[in-house]
Amino acid sequence: MGILNVTPDSFSDGSTLYQAGQLAGDLILQRAAAMVAAGATILDLGGESTRPGATPVSVQQELDRVLPALELILRELDVIVSIDSSTPEVFTESARLGAGMLNDVRALGREGALQAAAATGLPVCLMHMQGNTPADMQLAPHYEDIIAEVGDFLQQRVVACEQVGICRERILLDPGFGFGKTLEHNLRLLNQMQRLESLGLPLLVGTSRKSMIGQALDRPVDQRLAGGLATAVMAVERGARIIRVHDVAASVDAVRMAEAVIKESRGEQA
Ligand SMILES: Cn1cnc2c(O)nc(N)nc21
DSSP states (O other), X not given: OEEXXXXXXOSSOSSOSEETTEEXXXXXXXXXXXXXXXXXSEEEEESSOOSTTOOOOOHHHHHHHHHHHHHHHHHHOOXXXXXXXXXXXXXXXXXXXXXXXXXXXXXXXXXXXHHHHHHHTOOEEEEOOSSSSTTTTTSSOOOSSHHHHHHHHHHHHHHHHHHTTOOGGGEEEEOOTTSSOOHHHHHHHHHTGGGGGGGOSOEEEOOTXXXXXXXXXXXXXXGOHHHHHHHHHHHHHTTEEEEOBSOHHHHHHHHHHHHHHHHHXXXXXX
């Protein structure tokens, strides 16, 4: 899953897709096409930054950022576009234009989000975040047993989805690295991620360029590729099925290599 932030302040996307305040359509398409050429099968399109401390945007602002980019990509490229949003109106309008899935860091927690997501008929990724928003999630993260608490939260959200008619076949789960977690929490979460397989749903993981890598390696955001690849491989070893990344080409090779080794260990053809 390639990351395509159409937000002026995305925390690591140096080539922000904004020029003088206008959405740079050509840059968006260029970046999208490059990620597809590099092997991305899904592009995750987001109009509201979810980095720690991010300020929320208005619904209209989010629509104005996401919908034009979505139309452009779907018109020019053959790729599944995931919508990184927590906003019911964005779910509805994006689905109408042909989005392929919804990716909500708030696990459909906003008012009306469950119903709107259900009505789209699209697959949904439910992610764990401790705290209500990226603005406050890093203030004082605390867990007794992080993997149990993340698992319980995700299970509760699956039940909430089933209650509005979102069947299990449409649900992906995500432990939410960096969303209300300290470095220790993130490392333990990655170590014990395999326990989430008991929920019986595909896992999506995103660690690319995140502060857990910066803190562990003392690296700035533009020097976290190697650390990110290490976490991607470990996530695949522990059951992740989709990896959400900035650096698609390198990540595809690292994940494919890991999968070749895993297949051999199962006696399968590489
Ligand atoms: C939007 N976004 C930022 N980080 C993410 C992560 O780790 N998982 C998912 N599903 N979305 C994310």
